Amino acid sequence: MKKPSKPHTDFKSLLGLGTQSTRKTYYAELEANLVDLETERNRYKSLFDHARHGIFQADLDGKVINVNPAMAQMCGFNSVISFQKNYESLQKHLFVSTNEYKRFIKELESSEKLDNFETSFCSMSGTELLVSISATLKHEPQHLIECFVKDITKLKEAEHQLRIAATAFESQEGMIITDQNKVILRVNKAFSRVTGYSAEEAIGQTPALLQSGQHTKRFYDQMNESLSTKKYWQGEIWNKRKSGEIYPEYLTITAVESDDCKVINYVGAFTDITKIKESEAQIHQYAYFDTLTDLPNRQSLMDNLSTILKRAGRTKKQGALLFLDLDNFKSVNDTHGHSTGDLLLKKVANRLKGAVRETDIVARLGGDEFIIVLEDVGEDEKTVILNVKEVIDNITSLLKQSIILDQFEYHASCSIGVTPFQGGESAEEVMQRGDMAMYQAKWSGKNTCRFYDPEILVPQFHMAELELELRNALPKYQFVLYYQPQFNTEHLTGAEVLLRWQHPERGLISPEEFIPIAEETGLIVPIGWWIMESACQQLVEWSKSESTSNLQLAVNVSARQFSQISFVEQTISILEHTKIDPNLLKLELTESVLLSDVNEIVTKMNKLRKFGIRFSLDDFGTGYSSLSNLKKLPIEQLKIDQSFVRDITTDPDDAEIVQTIIAMAYNLGLDVIAEGVETIDQREFLELSNCLNFQGYLFGKPLPIEIFTEQLLSS
Ligand code: C2E
Ligand code: CA
Numbered sequence: 001m002k003k004p005s006k007p008h009t010d011f012k013s014l015l016g017l018g019t020q021s022t023r024k025t026y027y028a029e030l031e032a033n034l035v036d037l038e039t040e041r042n043r044y045k046s047l048f049d050h051a052r053h054g055i056f057q058a059d060l061d062g063k064v065i066n067v068n069p070a071m072a073q074m075c076g077f078n079s080v081i082s083f084q085k086n087y088e089s090l091q092k093h094l095f096v097s098t099n100e101y102k103r104f105i106k107e108l109e110s111s112e113k114l115d116n117f118e119t120s121f122c123s124m125s126g127t128e129l130l131v132s133i134s135a136t137l138k139h140e141p142q143h144l145i146e147c148f149v150k151d152i153t154k155l156k157e158a159e160h161q162l163r164i165a166a167t168a169f170e171s172q173e174g175m176i177i178t179d180q181n182k183v184i185l186r187v188n189k190a191f192s193r194v195t196g197y198s199a200e201e202a203i204g205q206t207p208a209l210l211q212s213g214q215h216t217k218r219f220y221d222q223m224n225e226s227l228s229t230k231k232y233w234q235g236e237i238w239n240k241r242k243s244g245e246i247y248p249e250y251l252t253i254t255a256v257e258s259d260d261c262k263v264i265n266y267v268g269a270f271t272d273i274t275k276i277k278e279s280e281a282q283i284h285q286y287a288y289f290d291t292l293t294d295l296p297n298r299q300s301l302m303d304n305l306s307t308i309l310k311r312a313g314r315t316k317k318q319g320a321l322l323f324l325d326l327d328n329f330k331s332v333n334d335t336h337g338h339s340t341g342d343l344l345l346k347k348v349a350n351r352l353k354g355a356v357r358e359t360d361i362v363a364r365l366g367g368d369e370f371i372i373v374l375e376d377v378g379e380d381e382k383t384v385i386l387n388v389k390e391v392i393d394n395i396t397s398l399l400k401q402s403i404i405l406d407q408f409e410y411h412a413s414c415s416i417g418v419t420p421f422q423g424g425e426s427a428e429e430v431m432q433r434g435d436m437a438m439y440q441a442k443w444s445g446k447n448t449c450r451f452y453d454p455e456i457l458v459p460q461f462h463m464a465e466l467e468l469e470l471r472n473a474l475p476k477y478q479f480v481l482y483y484q485p486q487f488n489t490e491h492l493t494g495a496e497v498l499l500r501w502q503h504p505e506r507g508l509i510s511p512e513e514f515i516p517i518a519e520e521t522g523l524i525v526p527i528g529w530w531i532m533e534s535a536c537q538q539l540v541e542w543s544k545s546e547s548t549s550n551l552q553l554a555v556n557v558s559a560r561q562f563s564q565i566s567f568v569e570q571t572i573s574i575l576e577h578t579k580i581d582p583n584l585l586k587l588e589l590t591e592s593v594l595l596s597d598v599n600e601i602v603t604k605m606n607k608l609r610k611f612g613i614r615f616s617l618d619d620f621g622t623g624y625s626s627l628s629n630l631k632k633l634p635i636e637q638l639k640i641d642q643s644f645v646r647d648i649t650t651d652p653d654d655a656e657i658v659q660t661i662i663a664m665a666y667n668l669g670l671d672v673i674a675e676g677v678e679t680i681d682q683r684e685f686l687e688l689s690n691c692l693n694f695q696g697y698l699f700g701k702p703l704p705i706e707i708f709t710e711q712l713l714s715s
């Protein structure tokens with residue numbers, strides 16, 4: 001670039017003191033210089049006017065002196081003039097705030113020159129412009145601030161976007177970027193965390209590095225097909241970590257295309273869904289399996305039963321549904337707490353599984369109710385019944401074996417309702433029949449099994465209904481007591497008090513029908529107290545006459561009632577207010593009482609023994625009490641169960657059992673009574689075997705008190 005000429009300083013010439021020719025030359029020179037200057041100025045003006053960046057000059061007060069069109073345009077003005085009109089002052093108009101202006105001036109004054117000073121300007125429309133200013137402080141020929149301004153709004157925005165992208169790349173999701181040949185270019189930290197491969201190990205490889213071998217070639221072909229047609233693939237895939245562990249991930253692959261629609265990269269984003277899969281499995285487990293026993297629950301049972309029924313219909317092979325309800329479960333729960341109850345259910349669940357084939361279903365409905373579905377048990381009724389009975393024998397004998405519950409041994413039994421099915425029925429129908437058969441079994445006494453019989457099982461007596469009626473029976477005075485005589489070899493010694501329900505429509509109902517339900521529901525407790533109170537009132541009556549004042553009364557006490565914390569206190573309170581002779585009251589307990597902590601039972605019994613109350617162990621021989629437990633109990637009497645007495649004269653085994661019981665009782669210093677004595681032969685056998693107390697139809701049936709008095713005491 002040509003330097004501008006220096007101004008002419010030949011004064012002599014200027015004053016016209018030179019020659020004509022010298023003057024001419026001088027003017028020509030001057031003119032040429034002026035032209036040069038003009039050219040030079042125009043060049044700079046052009047540079048100034050056409051510069052892409054904004055340029056302006058201002059004085060030290062911030063007054064804008066000169067501005068180029070780029071600067072005006074940057075701020076939203078279409079001409080330099082309108083810029084100057086509106087933006088007279090830097091601090092007032094151009095800088096976004098006075099503080100920013102002050103910061104600018106301060107830095108400029110301290111160093112005279114600023115490079116890339118970043119600040120914000122106000123545009124005409126009021127939006128902010130991010131700018132970078134390079135400024136110089138000029139002192140000659142006058143004080144001036146000269147600025148070059150670059151609009152960096154877009155640059156900053158792009159930087160910001162990049163930062164977002166970088167943050168997003170380092171997100172929780174694993175990311176892989178490959179080139180068009182699927183060679184890995186970049187991975188993020190989450191990738192390394194999930195796969196175990198560092199970035200160095202992964203870069204240069206292809207994602208085949210992660211293949212688990214769990215998918216077919218077809219799977220990968222379909223993925224590639226989707227990528228080439230839709231430029232996209234999404235789905236679940238099993239991959240392999242560096243450790244060799246196979247895990248599920250949810251993967252999205254997107255193809256990145258260039259402007260001319262060629263794939264240049266693939267971006268894969270994935271999440272390790274091991275946890276999600278686990279919780280899915282957990283949810284399935286919760287929805288279909290019982291959390292306590294891990295057995296299928298009702299939902300799962302109903303689903304499977306429907307399938308099984310359809311199959312049975314097709315194959316013409318019958319199946320059977322067994323509805324099981326544990327006996328005495330409530331008393332285990334009440335006396336030992338729920339954790340023991342839970343333990344019992346778990347153990348029972350395992351035993352039940354062991355009693356059937358692997359393919360049979362064992363499900364838990366809730367509480368102590370279980371369902372067993374046996375498939376393919378025969379094609380005719382006879383075979384079905386035979387096969388089912390075999391399974392039931394299996395179940396009962398497995399349950400009978402002792403179950404260790406915390407600190408005691410338990411022998412479980414259950415009531416089983418059975419319904420065979422052919423396959424034409426709905427799952428609900430079959431369940432309902434099983435349910436009815438189970439109640440039929442319950443009503444027939446515990447530890448029984450009943451096949452569904454539509455003739456017998458008219459569902460007029462649903463559990464809930466019966467329970468409601470039972471609840472009302474006490475306040476409605478529907479219970480009556482029957483008295484069955486007990487004899488020794490010479491005379492009447494007393495009676496056993498037996499409960500009857502005088503139902504307004506159904507007549508007299510046997511305790512065997514309603515006592516199991518009274519026990520299940522806990523109603524046996526208030527009913528039991530009513531029986532005890534009534535029996536004591538009867539003793540009061542008998543005490544009034546010499547002929548009856550020595551008669552004893554035996555009262556049955558259910559395990560549930562005995563396990564009440566206040567059992568001793570309540571019994572004593574009855575003794576106290578009736579003022580009876582406690583020696584005349586005998587409490588019959590069954591071995592189910594022994595389900596609770598033996599020491600606790602012994603303590604309770606001893607407290608009552610001190611008052612003079614006696615105890616008899618009912619149904620002896622049918623339970624499972626160990627001899628060592630038996631020895632601890634402060635009982636007076638063993639009551640030989642009627643099932644042994646029944647065949648005593650015909651079955652040598654029973655005869656032997658009875659003789660063993662009697663011998664054992666004497667060894668333990670206990671008295672013995674036989675119940676269910678119906679014939680003279682039985683009585684003679686018993687007497688010869690040294691059993692000297694009897695109860696049974698031979699001596700008298702259970703009778704209402706008036707008839708009892710009339711028949712036995714009038715003579
Ligand atoms: P359990 O305590 O073993 O009562 C004896 C049962 O045998 C009575 O039946 C009685 O009627 C019956 N029985 C007596 N002698 C003979 C006989 O020679 N032959 C035959 N075949 N049976 C005879 P019941 O009264 O139907 O009572 C059945 C069960 O109901 C009782 O068995 C007892 O477990 C329960 N129970 C009856 N009354 C009460 C009660 O007041 N409280 C409680 N907790 N349970 C009771
Ligand atoms: Ca009894």
Ligand code: CA
Pocket residue numbers: 618619639641642675
């Ligand atoms: Ca008995």
